[in-house]
Amino acid sequence: MNWHFAAHESQLSGKSAIELRHLESLLGEPMILVSGDDVRCISNVCTHRGMLLVDGSCSRSTLQCPYHGRTFGLDGTMKSMPEFDLTEDFPSAQDNLRTFPSISWKGLIFTGLEPSGLKACLKEMEARIGWMPIEKFEYDHSRNRYYEIRANWALYVDNYLEGFHIPFVHNDLNNALDYDDYRTEIFDGGVLQIGIASDGETIFEIPEESPDFGLKVAAYYYWIYPGLMLNFYPWGLSVNLVIPLSVDRTRIEYYGFVWDKKFLGKGAGGDLDKVEEEDQFVVESTQRGVSSGTYERGRYSPSKEIGVHHFHQMLSS
Ligand code: FES
Ligand SMILES: [Fe+2]
Structure with a gap:
């Protein structure tokens, strides 16, 4: 699995969360980049019935689901949910939004589902254009x-x-x-x-x-x-x-x-x-x-x- 470009930090300017639609196209996974105590990539899918939380971007300090009001902190933790007082064992860890791995290099943020690699690329870029x-x-x-x-x-x-x-x-x-x-x-x-x-x-x-x-x-x-x-x-x-x-x-x-x-x-x-x-x-x-049926391959x-x-x-x- 590969690392993918999520965003440059300046895309978050004045916002607390931005939707990463290109990653949904690439990975089939709705994700957002959030800026709270830290910058992280988390799921954009409400843990209640699966509504998407952020449409485009948002600048509030919490993420509230527009469907039934479940509210999450910017670190993805579920904070509150109406009409669940009688629900047993609630909330549990499953009610939090999933955090995806991420790497930040000079303002460029990369993420993926279970990504590996990228270190060699960043080392090469650091040596070359790190200035x-x-x-x-x-x-x-x-x-x-x-x-x-x-x-x-x-x-x-x-x-x-x-x-x-x-x-x-x-x-x-x-x-x-x-x-x-x-x-x-x-x-x-x-x-x-x-x-x-x-x-x-x-x-x-x-x-x-x-x-x-x-x-x-x-x-x-x-x-x-x-x-x-x-x-x-x-x-x-x-x-x-x-x-x-x-x-x-x-x-x-x-x-x-x-x-x-x-x-x-x-x-x-x-x-x-x-x-x-x-x-x-x-x-x-x-x-x-x-x-074409006649083309097979060309030499390099x-x-x-x-x-x-x-x-x-x-x-x-
Ligand atoms: S789907 Fe989010 S609160 Fe119901
Ligand atoms: Fe070209």
Whole structure:
């Protein structure tokens, strides 16, 4: 079982609970992220008759079920319930909301049902981009995007995992990046791609302690198995979630967190809508292509498709 992205802490700003609908789509489990004495992921399902507690978000200090009024603390403990005075052995531990495991790394919160792994990914990110103040990035809901595409989720991931297609598919992005210097690294549980900027393009100010000090980095593209993409640009972070809906339908969600406004609209992360549209065009066409009776499989480019190969090995292991 995998860890999944739940939210960035800034999404909780001014709220005591937010619904994590994407996790319901991914895991079949209605969950909320709550901020009380601590931040935790708990069930959004009332322990009485199963009503959902939070619709969207809430900012109260308790969670009250809209069906018959059962009330829970923000830690998930049942506090009160009308008309249950005569009920024996009530309440018991089963009347509390279930808490799911969670990990918080620099403001990014991950959860899952019975998740394992992720440590290697976080270690890799800590060493590489631990210098960025990710916990201070601010949620900007105007950057949210929701798409439904007609393709299998793995084709969307394949496309993400190589820069090989950039000169063919993305005109503007290709101008912002130095194709020959594009880098791909694989690690346990994921892939990192580093976009090196063309001359004069927007880049990170990388501190000396970073292994990339001196490089003109325009973007760090992290993919974590199976469907999480963390795209770091000088302006901040774009989180992309890949949510399978059926064998040939996939939902893509974008969430944006701003670090430095002055870089918005600039460089490799400047026009994500255009890049996304260009990618979706090839991914949907590829879905039709691979459905052909004559297509079986293609070989991998050793210089440009190590990320795709790594993903396919993970899929088949
Ligand atoms: S379902 Fe929640 S109080 Fe009845
Ligand atoms: Fe692309």
